Each structure stands twice: as C-alpha cells, then as structure tokens.
Amino acid sequence: MSGRAPLILISAGGTGGHLFPAEALAHVLRRLGLRVVLVTDERVGALAEKFPAERVVSVPSATPSRRSLRGTIDAVGQLWRGVVASRALIKRLGPAVVVGFGGYPTVPPLVAAWTLGVPRAIHEQNGVVGRANRFLARRVSMIATGFPDVRGLPRGVRAQIVHTGNPVRQTVIEAARTLYPPAHKGAKLRVLVFGGSQGAKVMSDVVPEAVAKLPPEYLARLVITQQAREEDLPRVVSTYRALDAHAEVRPFFADLPQRIADAHLVIARSGASTVAELAAIGRPSILVPLPGALDQDQAANARTLADIGAALMLPQTDFTPERLAAELVARFDNPERLTQAALAAKGAGRTDAAERLAAAILGLAGIDPARYAPKASA
Template sequence: MKRHPQGPIVIAAGGTGGHLFPGQALAQELRRRGRRIALITDERVQRFDRLFPDADIYPVPAATPSGKGVAGLVRAAPAILAGVVRSFAILGRIKPAALIGFGGYPTLPPVAAAILRGVPVCVHEQNAVLGRVNRLVASHVGAIASTFDAPKFLKARDAGKLVLTGNPVRDAVIAVAGRPYAAPEGQDPIHLLVFGGSQGAKVMSDVVPGALAQLPEALRGRLSVVQQARVEDIERVRAIYAAAGIDAELSSFFDDMPERIVAAHLVIGRSGASTISELAIVGRPSILVPLPHSLDNDQKANAEKLASAGAAWAIEQKNFTEEALATMLTSLLADPSRLAAAARAAQAQGQPNAVRDLADLVERLGRGELPALGTQARSADTAGGPGVLNFAIGGA
C-alpha cells in the first residue's frame, strides 16, 4: 500500500447531528493544523454542508437496513454497494492520508471502500455502546477512538485498538465552557432549556409545557423557558405556556445552542452522545429522557453514565409524564445546592481536549505510526491485494 501522508484527511459522517458535530469539530482542529479535509457523507448533505465550509464534500449513496430481518438487509444492500463503489473511486482520486468514520450506516460505504483501498482507517464511537457499523468494521481498522473507556459490545480481540479520546465538541462549545454556573436563588429567574436533539422530539412538547403549568404559581412566575419544538407543535406549545403565564421562546432550530446551554440553570433533553458531551464540557445539570427506540439503547447507556456521576437525572420515556416531571422539578428547583452540585459533577465528566487528542490520533495513523489496518485485513493485503472483507452487512 502506497502511503500519502500529506493527502487530505477524509471524514466519513452523516445522518444526524450526533454523528456530524464531532466530525465538524475534528475538521475545525485539522484545518487549524493546515490539513486539507474531505467529507464523504450520505446524500442528505445539503442540510449540513455549512458545517464544513472548507471541506471538499462528496455525497454517496447509503441506506439503513429497516428492521432486523433479511428483507431489510436486501432492500438496503444495493444502495450500500453503490456507495462503496463510488467511495472507492473518490478515494482513488483524492489519495487521502487517512479516513475516520463517525458511525452510522452512512459511513459504511466510505469506511469499507477505504479498507479495500488500503487507506489507514480509524473509527470514532461517541456512545457508551459500540454502534453496529463500528462493530462491523472493528477488526479491520487501525484504531477505535472512544468517548468511554469500555463501550458495550467491544470484543476482546479488538480491545487493544481502543484509544480513549473523548467526544470532540465544536469550537462554539469550547468558547463558552469556562463560564461559571450560578444556581437560581431566592426570586432569581430560572432559565430552562428544553430540546430533543437535532430532529426535535414530540414527547418534549407533549409533556414539558403541561408539567411546567402544574408548578406552583410563584415558581411559574420565575420561569424563562427556551424550547426547541417541531414546527407542527409550536403553536399548541405556545398556547399552553401563555395560559400558564410562563415566559417562553420557541423555535424548531437554534443555531446558537452552546450559548443556550450555558445560559440554562437546568436542561431537559435527550441523551445523544453530542448532548452528553456538550453538557459535560459546559457543566450544566440536566434531566435526560433517552430515546426509547435507539439502536442497542445507546441513549439509555449515555444517560446512565452521566446520572451515575451525579451530573444528571435520568428518566425513561415511559415514566416521563407531566405529573412525574412536575414533582421532580418542584423538588430540584427548591434546592439550588442540588443543581450546583450536579453542574460541578457534569463539568468533572468533561473532556475538553478530546478534539486535540482525536486529531493527534488521526495524524499519527496517516503517518503510519499506528497499524493501518486490523489483523485480518492486513493479512489479506499481504497475501496479494485487498482481499475479501470478512464482514456482512448487518453483522455484529
């Protein structure tokens, strides 16, 4: 395999913000180091290309198998294979130094193509559970960067590749990370931030406004709520807050979310990897409601990590009712010391050097200072060509 250590670094990321935001953070750091960046992503890139203004962007076909049966795999296979073919051609043209995949099925085609090409590859796992694509390719990559020291489903044979880097966060998050937390005392305003991830969450609109409306009048009068809501939910949410006399700012998207987080006394949200990392870096207490249908319950594992550190309160969606939330908020907001302690605990979990450590890892990989491929793939390459990869779509 001919190396191209001065070639671009390829970031393979797609789907939701949870995968794209760490890739964006890495791209920002690598650009500061003078590296060229290429992004290979799925064909929804039009929604996210502004996150990578200095990158060469290549959309490729991708698909997520629907359901657990063979039929779902069969339906997804043509798009995935087409994505591998296109990615293989792209990598041949741009001659990258290394490729890093951020998980999710949109990254499978470029990661597979890079392995076939002999490009040095690593993957990054943001969650406390090793994702399905990362599990699928783990034995073929040179390194597995991770937010957590023992992600679930990491096989013993691949444990030696694990590098604890943390989850990179965007420059905008780092910029606000040093601002102190002051719990609301006496009659101080109480700033709540409510959001449901990059896709929004209907349950937040269904539960949170009604719960806040049940709080004692004196407490309601102190509330200042910022809530992300789906477009179709905004007017009914606005009406509930208005009837309850609660000051609220609503939008389907906030492009200054780090500023919103740092201004909050308490955050109510999902527990995706980027949310967890940003709450920890900024140091803000939270009530976390894991997405109940996430693959392998990764959001539940993330929430439990933060809750076990005393930085958050986790509640499963089936128990996330107006009455339960109102009771929890009445207790928490009456005790500023609990909020302050949770803020300190959150910040203690932060990994502010994650982007630097991940960039170091990728550059070392591109220079050949780490094994370029896993044992099985290296053996195939040594035998006279890239060989046949020993994985099947959807395998674990």
C-alpha cells in the first residue's frame, strides 16, 4: 500500500438487521485496502465474530423508554457515557469517516463525530426512518437509503440523501446467480418459510394449519422448508408428520440465501434485510409485516415489493390458515404468476449496493481508493 490506509469507523446496533449491511460494506472497504473498526454494544455477541474489522469496540448505549421517565433518564445518562467514550476513541484512532447503520448504539459514535467535526454518514435500511437515525439525520453529512423513498426524515435534509440500496452479504450475491426455477402446473412447489433470525411464532401457528387445509392433490406436490423456534419445533414437526407432508423444519438455516434461491415462493416477515435479499435473489413472496411496530417500518418495506407485483403483503390479522391455504392453491393453479413475481422482484434487486455505499462514503471523505488498493502480484 502507498502510505497508511485511512480508517473507516462503522457503528451498528447489535441486531442482524443492522450488522449484515454494515458487514457487507466492511468487506468492500477492506477489499479496497482501507481499514475498518466496528463500534457497537454488548448485545452484538456472536454476530460480530466474522465481522471484517481489525477491532470491535463496545461503547455504552441504551434505548430511551417512552413508558418510563426514570428509564429515559437512565438511558440518556448511558448514551452520554457512550459519547464520552466515543470521543476518546475517535481522537485516538483518527477515522476519516464515521458511518452509522441505525439503532441506539450508533448514537454515541455519531454524536461524538459531530462534536469533533469528523465527516459522518448514516444508512437507513427501512422504508420508514428509525428513531435513532431520525435523531441523527440533522447531524450528519450524508444519509444513504436502502429504498428510493424513506418516510419520516426531518425537513431540510433532502440535499444529504443518497439512494444506494441495502448492502447484502456475499452469500446473497452468490445465491443471486441462481436462476429462478419456474414452477409448472402439476409439478412440485417448493415453499420456504422463515420469520427473521429467531423465527416467528405466527409462522408456526399459521403455516402448518394452512398446509393441513390443502386438498390432497396439492399437499402431495408441496415441498416445504420452515424455520421454527426451538419451543415451536415439536408441534410443527408433529403436524407435518401427521399429514405425511414433505417438510424440513429447523430452528436455524445457515445457508438461508441459497434456500431462498431454491424456493418457488417465500413466506416471511419483511425486515429490511429480508426484502433486500428477496429482491437481489429475485424470488416471489408472501410478506407478513411485524404488527405493532412503532414506525410500521416492515409494512413500508413490504409495500415496495407489493407495489411492483413481486409480493403479496398480508397484515397479520389477515394471515390466517384459511387465507394462506387459498393463496397457495391459487399459485398451484397459476404458476405463471410466480414467475412474473420473480421477474418483478429481480428487477428491483440491487447486488452492488455495498459498492455504491462505499463509493459515496469515500467521496464524502475525499479518499481515492486507488491509492490504497492492494497491488496485484506479478
């Protein structure tokens, strides 16, 4: 390398929804020869074990409660301690840019960078801006977005918005190379069901009962792969076994992107990462947004695919065994509908979002990556 490579400080909350796109960006930055440090909180646990950073630093953070004044006061105190710790870290490391991916653990490093005049950016993965990013929006130099339109951003920040898309993991990019396996009338229909990193109880409640309501000729052609929580696993397996259904049920799938690629239809929640991966890989879906969310971000995410015919969005109140069974029968009878939805999803996919985000961040800092990229060996 020519000179010491600049450092990019990435901050992300301790959930996969924030860490996965941050990880995708980090891989690109490292490939360009830049240095990366991850700042997060203690919740990150095993999720950060493979994060491509030279260091993972934990700083104090907390989520203010809207129900308890005492809880809010305690959280603000914890966040302030995080700002103090982050200021010391930034002074010591001298990052060229500080990038946040949402969640309250990103608030201390971004506020610290703001007070020190360090270039800073946030990335919003959802169709509705989260509370932490909404707070930070007026204090950053750039707001990168996963969707073309993001609701809830404060007025006066439009000039800072750059639509990059949602970075996806390398395993998703590899799975995206798998062509959609067209479903044919009278043939098998492969359905994948999952509800996020820990599964969702509603999927275990509804999907097996919907399968039980299928006419025998459709049940015989169904191949179902389902993620279920450990506590739900016995009853889900028992239901499918009693039906003699062709089913594989596990609490976790390490190869989930490839399983998405192998499916004719996906039934899932609509977190930002799930929606980005469905679009990148190009698979039709039935999406059930998480109800009761403060910002209704999952509904906004699902709508981006539903509006282009790539997905059916079902509110959880409508996600009943009877309705799902009817939707499955409709797709058995009209498999061309699935192929059209797959094409629509693929058209909205973006597998270069991490590269686009990296370019925007380096541009913000005035960094020419060609100066630092590793030279090819002779």
